[in-house]
Amino acid sequence: MINISENPFTVHSPDALDQVPPETIVNLFVEKHTRFSAINQQKHSFLWGSRGSGKSFILRYMEPQCQFIEAGGVEEFFDTNDPYIGIYTPCSKGEIDKEELTLLSDAEGRVITEHLLNLSIAEEVTSALSTQFPSDYLNQDDKEEFAKRAANLFDTASIAASKNRADDYYNRSDSPLKWLNRLFEEEKRRVTHYLNKVPFTDDARYKGATSGYHDFLLPLISNVQKLLRQPNVPIYILLDDAFHLTKRQQQVVNTWIANRDQGTICVKVSSSKERYETFNTVGRGRIEIPHDYTEVSIDEIYTRNDSNYAQKVSEIANKRLELSDIPADSIEDFLPKNEFEQELLEEIKKQVEREWEEKGQPGERSDFINRYASARLFQELANRKNRKSYAGFENLVHISSGRIRYFLDPCFLMVEELKSNGVDIEEMEEIPPNIQDKILREYSRDLLIGEPEKMKKDLKPERRSQLDKLITLIKSLGQLFYNRLHDEDSREPRIFSFTVREEIDEDSEVKSVLELGRTMQYFQKDTYSSKDGGGREDWYILNRRLAPQFKIDPSGFQGRIRLTQRQLEEGCNDPQEFVRRVLGDDERQSGLEDFNQ
Template sequence: MSTNPFGVQNPEHVNPEYIARNFVEMQTDFPRLKELGNTFIHGARGTGKSMLLRSLEPRVMILQAKAEKLKDLPFVAVHVPLRTTDFGAPEFNRFKGYAVNAIGEHLLVMHVVLRVAQLLDSFSGEISQISATRFRERFEELFNVAGGSVANDTDTETSHEGSPFRSVAETCEMDIFRVRQFLVRQPFRNADPDYAGALAGFLDFLIPLAREVKRLDGVPNVPLFVMLDDADNLSIPLQRVLNSWVSTRSTGDICLKVTTQLAYATMRTLDNRIIESPHDYAEVNLTAVYTASSDTYSRRLHEIVTKRLRNSDILSSVDEFFPLDTAQEERLHAIAADIVAKHVEINLSSEDQVGSARSRDEARRYTVPTFMREIAGSSKSAHTYSYAGFRSLVDLSSGVVRWFLEPASRMYDRVISEGLGDPGTVTEIPVSIQDAVIKDWSAEFLEPLTRQTTEISDTQTDLSEGIESLHADGHETVLYEQLRNLIEGLGRLFRGKLLDANASEQRVFSVVLRDRPKPELERVLSLGVRLGYLQRSDYAAKEALGGRRPRYILARRLGPHYKLDISGYAAHLSIMSRDLEVAMRNPGDFVKARLRQDGSADSQFSLDLDGDRLEHSDN
């Protein structure tokens, strides 16, 4: 039996062979990440940030035949995951001012050096013992100056046996453990003791050590790429520390590649300066790239799926593996042909090029809404809209690679469990299984918001202080409830527009704010973007010369739950902030008011999402 080709694994835990075998360059800004400079890479969870960073690791690049040895690489990149358990723990909040800055920076430095030492140890066969020993001695010298003591960690004679890099890694591990013990034991002390450990910094420790890395005889004489993954897991004081590193512009020795999940709270340094692009860093927003370049995203996703199918010895093409609902496709083609024919009949000039283009546009805009009204019009209709097919799965993923792989993986497992595949392999995912998995996968996306609204927060952050970090917002029960209401209101409103045959724009999937939102609404919208329920882009407002308004796009993953048309480009609604404030508190009132406002003067609409029907009454 072949293995599941769509299995989603934590990029931190997979080996270089897995990354080299499965990684596909997803976006055109990828070469910028390889340039000598500091770069912030933003993107929602699942957009492939970690996989992107790990593809730059030396072992992966060598496996991809971009070099034969470490010495031949254009740069040396080390991946440093910034886990919540390491840097988002509550003990950091017990310290204020200089203490948290100094101890936090030291802890961050030790994590970086630990990963550097582990990387060099894995290539110790290509580095001479003399060169490696010189590196260890330089580390010990700097560590002692910083207030640490290597001699007290282990027996010196024993520690110098084997790889010098392993000795450095062990020293870093022990020091990280000591610092964490100091922090977690503070609540149990009657008085705060002085911190007596090392205090290593960026300029006086990490930069000199990076220069020593360049001197190693088996390593290219190039800046060290330090790839800090999920930096919004850092507390705000540590984000300021990291920004201070960026502001030094020490890219001749260290280039910082920093990823965030759209929740990086500040761009200020320790001395309150703001780091700015492009002088201090370059910036890439993966979510914006995928949203704006859907054709590019679709092609790259096609490459990923093709590669995974071939790696599992599955010979089906991508479209053969994810077939469409043929009966639905036939009906859609018939509706489209009817729309074009009616448009030609009404517009006598439609035979010219402009008229033909307009006819095709009419078909694109109204074919699926017409079909959805057709199957929603009768409560006896057993047919529901099918979201099966590769193109549909691409749209549902909303630019998040993991959102394609997760449902595909479930579909594959269900085919195996139900014994529907050929012995030893699977050649296609039946439409019925695609639809069943998609329906459950779409609905469960809202479950975390529902769970949060029923839980009592352990720690309530003062909202007036602004957004602290991604993990801190996880305790904001009120924010989650307001976001849940907002999403519900938008989903039901878009469904109502879809079922309104008189609406000029029936395929709506986004709103454009016509005014500046209040802080409360802005916090809810920002949370929605960070958690992937919404995507944000800028829209050039026609009513304001040169003005741009924020546009919030509902994640297409929610389309099946609200029974929306997810295909291709959809229109937007202009809306005022006060309307969304109503939605945050009462989605039902928001939907009724907006449909009444947008509808004809003599019609009202009542939505029954569970029954999937439209009631229409004339006053």
């Protein structure tokens, strides 16, 4: 169970969120800057976000138990504008994305794939009805009638064995919802048992029940509306981490979306966009925006102090502090900056301002100071042989790279570090800058060294080679960005991203390495208008959690460097030669583009 009082920055994985009390989810949820109003509209939609961006938390908040608390009761919730019943359905349990499904013929695979999806959703529906509504809210006769109608959606003979098994556990008259849930569970067990036999025999034939969208899922959800006596309240199917689904399963989901039955079933799909493989349906073409669905992205690239992301992090962290025993008034006070560096930075800002005035430098005064003061701080600290501190709320916001979990995780570790040093939670007015810096450096090092080592254990030899090249490329970029930051003559010193000058060959190793980098979250990818005109270039932003490891500035978004496929190939093999070639070609001047242009 989550314990905010002991450590307000505790984070649960999506699979463990069912252990978190709904009251806690409601208390911790922040609607502002999350685009929640777009997410909970009565429209099929895709919620895009990388791991740690908060997708699962949002979907959990949309469950009935949380919405009832927020509204003050069940009846009060149904009296609100546009109520809905959210059925959270995780796709990462290994119960839906069965690998054996790929061994079936197209026809059989399509049928059993949809049947397995239907059963998984049906299980979650009955579970929500029996556990998230007050025990006396649903009429007993209505529940029994609902169970009867739902069971009759199957061929009676095909589910006879499952009905008998359900009878062994529950009396349908006494516990109709639990009985129905057990029926669905037994049917899933039969499908799993069949799939387990498929790899070992050529003559295995599935003889159990099947179900489709129009003959099962849609009427099941219609019966839920009747049970609730809310015919106009849609049921939201909240499919979390749908990138775990097979491509065929995603096609089934897309086909449901193409039916546009939002008044009854509204499908909400969460996934990282690059890992959702297809937008094709089962034999009906492709779903399209805006007719079939809407998109909501909660990933953030820009983390400047005035960005929505920075404000969202502040609100989330402050809510957690309020619910804890920590006496700090705000997250900004709780994570103070390094005082010596702040004083030095203020001196440098004055020097940079005088330079702007005396030399007639281009641009606005504030822009010039913002562009160069922070870089001069890094340079001055290096000249003094002082290690740069990454302490402070603003630094941690930038280092989190737009992923709220990258903010909460190190904060959790900082609190645990103080507790291990004998500091009681009630005495933690702040995290000392040296503790912040220590944890952030370890957290950064783990992403570069620890995570790849863990991943290698499960990779095939050819993928291990790609991973090695990816880590070499990351080190090459880190060294390049460090050199730029510490070059006193650099026009754009604070960079941590690059664009690719031309299309990368589809079958090239660089292409595979960059895609692996996105999958492992070393890069965020966007596009940027080409400096030469005529289209857009792929834009890769380094995960700024690596900033302490490479001693670079995580706060700059002024420019990006342009690289070629050949240079990236060099970066995958030899960091020193990569940096020499890029800087030798004077890319540091001609290759940069101003963010504000």
